[in-house]
Amino acid sequence: MLALWSLLLPLAGLAGLVHAKSSSGDSVLVVLEPGLPKEDFSVFFSNLKEQGYDLTFRAPKEVTPKVIEDDIPAFAHVILFAPESKAYAADITPQSLVTLLSEKTNLLVAVGPKTTPLTSLASEFSLILPTPNTPLISHFPKRDTPATVIPIEVASNSLLTAGTPPVWFSGVSYALGNNPLLVPILAAPAESFASDSTEDSGADALVDASEKGGEGLWAGSATSVVTGFQTKDGSRVTWVGSVTLFSDEFAHKALPNGKASGNEQFAKDVAAWTFQEKSVLRIESVSHHHVNGTSTPDFYTTNDEIVYSVKVSKYDPKTSSWKPCTCRSDIQLEFTMLDPHVRTTLVADPSDPGSYTASFRAPDRHGVFKFVIDYKRKGWSSLQSSTTVPVVPPRHDGYPRFLSAAWPYYAGAISTSVGFVVFSALFLAGDVRDVKKGKGLKHE
Amino acid sequence: MAPTKSASSSKAAPSSSAIHSLWQAYNDETPDRLKFVDAFLVFIMLSGALQFLYCILVTNFPFNAFLAGFSSTIGQFVLTASLRSQVNSENKDEFKEVSPERAFADFALGSIVLHFFVFNFLG
Numbered sequence: 001m002l003a004l005w006s007l008l009l010p011l012a013g014l015a016g017l018v019h020a021k022s023s024s025g026d027s028v029l030v031v032l033e034p035g036l037p038k039e040d041f042s043v044f045f046s047n048l049k050e051q052g053y054d055l056t057f058r059a060p061k062e063v064t065p066k067v068i069e070d071d072i073p074a075f076a077h078v079i080l081f082a083p084e085s086k087a088y089a090a091d092i093t094p095q096s097l098v099t100l101l102s103e104k105t106n107l108l109v110a111v112g113p114k115t116t117p118l119t120s121l122a123s124e125f126s127l128i129l130p131t132p133n134t135p136l137i138s139h140f141p142k143r144d145t146p147a148t149v150i151p152i153e154v155a156s157n158s159l160l161t162a163g164t165p166p167v168w169f170s171g172v173s174y175a176l177g178n179n180p181l182l183v184p185i186l187a188a189p190a191e192s193f194a195s196d197s198t199e200d201s202g203a204d205a206l207v208d209a210s211e212k213g214g215e216g217l218w219a220g221s222a223t224s225v226v227t228g229f230q231t232k233d234g235s236r237v238t239w240v241g242s243v244t245l246f247s248d249e250f251a252h253k254a255l256p257n258g259k260a261s262g263n264e265q266f267a268k269d270v271a272a273w274t275f276q277e278k279s280v281l282r283i284e285s286v287s288h289h290h291v292n293g294t295s296t297p298d299f300y301t302t303n304d305e306i307v308y309s310v311k312v313s314k315y316d317p318k319t320s321s322w323k324p325c326t327c328r329s330d331i332q333l334e335f336t337m338l339d340p341h342v343r344t345t346l347v348a349d350p351s352d353p354g355s356y357t358a359s360f361r362a363p364d365r366h367g368v369f370k371f372v373i374d375y376k377r378k379g380w381s382s383l384q385s386s387t388t389v390p391v392v393p394p395r396h397d398g399y400p401r402f403l404s405a406a407w408p409y410y411a412g413a414i415s416t417s418v419g420f421v422v423f424s425a426l427f428l429a430g431d432v433r434d435v436k437k438g439k440g441l442k443h444e
Numbered sequence: 445m446a447p448t449k450s451a452s453s454s455k456a457a458p459s460s461s462a463i464h465s466l467w468q469a470y471n472d473e474t475p476d477r478l479k480f481v482d483a484f485l486v487f488i489m490l491s492g493a494l495q496f497l498y499c500i501l502v503t504n505f506p507f508n509a510f511l512a513g514f515s516s517t518i519g520q521f522v523l524t525a526s527l528r529s530q531v532n533s534e535n536k537d538e539f540k541e542v543s544p545e546r547a548f549a550d551f552a553l554g555s556i557v558l559h560f561f562v563f564n565f566l567g
Contacts, residue, residue: 401567405503409513412495413566416488416516417559423484423524424552430477 021052022275023315023322024104025076028053029067031060031092033082036243041081044246044267051317053077053275060085060092067091073105077275081243083112083171094121104235108274110243113172122239125229126177130194130218136173136225136241138192143256151255152189152225154262159185159228159278159379160269165262168250171242173223183228183379185238185270193219228273234381238274277317279380281325284311284354286385288371291359299390301398302364308333308371309357310346312383324354331383333358334372337391341365346373366393481528485521492517512565519558527551 028048032038038045038057045055056065056075060082066074068091078100080092090096094117097107111119115132122129138150151166173188225241244250251264272278289296291305300306310333314325326348334340341363346356362369369391375383402410474482492514499510530539530547539547 403506403509406506406509408495408498408502409509410566412491412513413516413559413562415491416513416520417562419484419487420520420555420559423480424548424555426480427477427548430480 021317021320022076022106022277023280023317024106024276026052026054027075028055028077028079028275029065029075030055030057030079031082032057033060033085035084036081040247040249043248043251043264044271047264047268048271060088063089063091067105068096068100068103071099071103073100073103075105077106077108080107080109080118081246082116082118083110083243084114084116086116088117093117094124097121098124101231101235101237102233104233106235106274106276107237108240108271109237110240110246111172112241112243122174125237125239126179126182127224127227127239128175128177129172130174131196134194134196134218135171136169136188136192136218136223137195138189140189140191141256150189150192151261152186154186154266157185159183159273161265164265164269165259166255167245167262167266168253168255169225169242170244170250171225171240173218173225173241174227174239175218175223176227179229180376180378181230181232183230183273184224185228185273186224186226186266187221188223188225190221192223194223226270228379230379230381232382234276236274236276238270240270272317273379276381277315280315281312281328281375281381281383282315282322283373283383283385284313284322286310286371286373286387288387288389299392300362300369301392301394302362302366304362304391305359306335306362307357307359308346309349309355310373310385311354312356313354326350326353328356328375328377328380330377331356331373331375334370334374335360335362336370336372337365337367340372341369362391366391475533478528478532481524481531485524485528488517488521488524492521509566512562516558516562519562520555523551523554523558 030038030045032041049055058065067078068074078092078097080097082088098121101107109118109122111122111129113133113135119129119132135148136150137147139147141151143151149168149170152169153166154160154164156162167186169186173192173194176182176184226238226245228236228238230236240246245263246267247263250261251267253261253263255261269278286308287296287310288306288308290300291307310331312325312328312331313322314327315321316323329348331346333342333344333346335342342360344358344360346358349355349357367390369389371385371387371389373383373385495510495513495517499514504510527547527550529535530542530550531544542550
């Protein structure tokens with residue numbers, strides 16, 4: 001038995017190396033509209049298959065396989081490549097997509113210049129789309145493609161592979177609302193704009209719009225073409241302004257300078273973030289104790305010195321496992337009763353990888369407190385932890401006694417008492433003497 | 445300058461002589477027992493004043509110790525002052541039912557109860 005295991009274990013490890021999988025599951029439903037044959041995206045899909053994903057294809061109007069049945073999602077991830085479909089089967093309407101997200105299914109959604117139910121859903125995610133049929137246009141750099149097919153420089157971004165070459169893009173850009181859950185991935189080029197015509201005949205209208213400024217003008221690098229959104233439940237949805245970004249045509253299309261485009265790598269990176277391979281953190285365990293102790297007490301006393309530590313690990317898609325992560329330096333701990341009474345930085349412990357420690361004095365306040373970690377950073381999955389502990393006042397014998405500062409008071413009280421005894425004794429003695437004197441007088 | 449000086453000295457002279465005659469009268473007319481009680485009163489008063497000064501100038505922490513020490517002097521002062529008025533032979537008409545023995549017993553009992561509370565509160 002043992003020999004069998006020792007044989008199997010390295011094999012399992014090897015399999016892990018080959019298959020880079022998601023932290024939340026491997027089943028992927030690809031909803032492809034009839035106008036888009038899957039052969040056109042073979043590079044993207046075969047990369048996903050190579051990574052170990054299980055792809056299932058389906059047209060928007062087909063009924064099976066169901067995405068969600070009895071409120072239980074059947075797939076871990078859904079790719080929606082249907083930028084022109086106006087009608088869907090009942091289980092992939094915008095409402096059910098929102099249900100999917102709250103059930104922790106990840107979505108990769110491509111939208112286009114046409115108005116569909118998906119573009120109206122996009123506005124629920126704080127993406128402000130331009131008027132219908134106004135694709136993104138750029139006349140720079142000089143190239144032999146139409147003005148709507150644009151090579152976009154990939155700005156450095158922690159979600160993307162560094163040094164990704166420019167990617168070909170042909171689709172729609174959108175402005176971003178101020179939703180903090182948005183994760184901009186790729187911005188439109190600075191010289192691009194949304195226009196309803198590929199010719200320059202409508203230029204006057206654009207000039208008017210730019211003079212008015214603000215609404216009505218989708219132009220420049222403030223607009224975005226690929227944007228992630230991480231829900232509070234931790235699921236991720238990525239909105240891509242163009243389905244052709246993932247196509248074989250663009251993956252193989254050479255850039256104006258003759259070099260290979262970055263589409264293949266970019267599509268991989270976008271899928272990796274969306275399917276929770278990248279930037280996924282979780283809290284393994286939390287513990288807290290007195291500075292001098294090791295066991296977790298049932299309660300703390302006001303002004304106690306407390307040590308709190310948390311173990312954080314990060315998903316490693318290369319080995320499909322969680323590795324201790326000492327990669328964050330800005331995780332904070334709050335010691336909260338209604339308001340945070342203490343807010344302090346959790347410092348990575350160099351001797352114990354993945355462990356973050358904070359040591360602080362409990363406030364001079366009793367009540368039910370909570371250790372709270374609420375770590376939200378753009379692009380990273382959020383870390384949340386809350387541990388309730390009571391903080392009690394000292395017991396009646398828990399206060400310091402006989403302080404040196406109080407000696408004058410002790411001396412005062414003791415001297416008064418001693419004075420009372422001595423006074424009583426002398427007073428009585430004097431009384432006796434007086435009585436004797438009085439008696440003597442009477443006798444005389 | 446000179447007249448004011450003489451005026452102030454002439455003013456000071458009667459007041460100092462008044463204090464002097466008060467002191468003389470006290471020395472001559474007060475029985476020894478009452479002088480002894482007065483000495484105890486002065487001792488308690490000084491002790492209380494010192495504790496109060498320490499509280500103001502140095503620290504009132506721990507406050508319970510200050511309260512205990514200071515209130516023991518106040519309480520003892522009040523009890524001793526009542527003892528003094530009750531054993532004073534000039535007040536005999538006012539305390540007809542209270543014999544000096546009874547007055548001392550009241551004083552002793554009150555003081556013991558007071559010190560019981562003080563030492564409970566002190567630590």
